Amino acid sequence: MKQFDKEHILHPYAPSTPLADMELVVSASGVYLELDTGAKIIDGMSSWWSVIHGYNVPQLNTAATEQLSKMSHVMFGGLTHEPAIKLGQTLLEITDKSLEYIFFSDSGSVSVEVALKMAFQYWNSQENKFKSKILAFSKGYHGDTLGAMSVCDPITGMHSAFEDVLHKNIFAEAPMCMFGDEWDEKYILDFKTKLQENHTQIAAVILEPIVQGAGGMRIYSPELLKRVKELCTEYDVLLILDEIATGFGRTGKLFAYEYANIAPDILCVGKALTGGYMSLAATLTSKKVMQGVESGGNVLMHGPTFMANPLACAVANASLELLLNSPWQQRVQKIENQLRQELTKCESLEIVKEVRILGAIGVVELNVEIDLAVMTPAFIEKGVWVRPFLNLVYIMPPYIISEDELSHLTHAIYEVLEEFKSIK
């Protein structure tokens, strides 16, 4: 089986003929992944932010099975169903009250495409003038489809490889005022200048609130987000917040924008929406935006085949119920406290540049690039699943991780990094 995988199946950002075999997962439960070797390893990644309740959760299994016996899918054009309606109600309840409309799609990247289209159509419909640019931030990440890629960091987003096909957007300097740093107006200057000079062409600003994820795992000051919102209002530009990674409690707030007490015009959610059971995302927006989109008799031009898939919506409903009825704030706070106590120790290692922590997110930035071929087996040997990128070792464990399991994870990271020099 592994041989076929190696020869024919492509994996994320990986060569078609990988040097090493993939690890084969046969089952997963709680925070553990079980490999074909029999090894049980702790998943520090929550399968890329999504598995917040851990694996094989009875409530989510039940929700899926019950929905399966009713209908697993039905088209959304001209039809609707209870799982989507319930999910819409919950999402509107837990997000800012200015958000009134929801567009369900199948993945985070698509929810970003929808957000961008909303913004472009908003201006195009009302003013008969196409505002064609998005102002994004360096070190940002918003997904892998072409539109989403065009607002990702130009370097880590590999814009050079797509030079002629990618929409050209405008980039502001990455947020430089880190979480907890004292605010200074100099931190917003570059963004402000770009907005001032180009606002007549800019349809929207897009950014990940408080935590820039896959573009660099950077945690920045809520003050910056506040100033961005003020300037968007001042220059009459829409604000798109991408909470696909940060949403549903990960940073210690249900949504990271709550740190800045602001509201977006358009909000993208995904990843943890179904507790990591299946792919589902949503784009939320306000009455103002939808009225703009629809002026002149237009409609939002998007409609995926699997829009609001009932199975995914039913599991999302169960996942949100589980989350909202759980002491998630205390759990995330407890993880944060423990990460501060244990992961911060990595700063004593020579190869470590900095440790950053917020909520249930821990990041160890190294002075050196990571060699996955060396580090992955070393982590597995120690019983953990950690998937670094560039020079970043980072974890965002399921909220249900126990104190002992988290200690196991942080110690494994310390030990692997300590050995890294010698095994390199």
Ligand SMILES: *Cc1c(COP(=O)(O)O)cnc(C)c1O
């Ligand atoms: C993962 C991610 C996306 C893309 O979501 P997919 O479901 O992988 O398409 C977009 N934005 C952010 C912030 C993400 O973390």
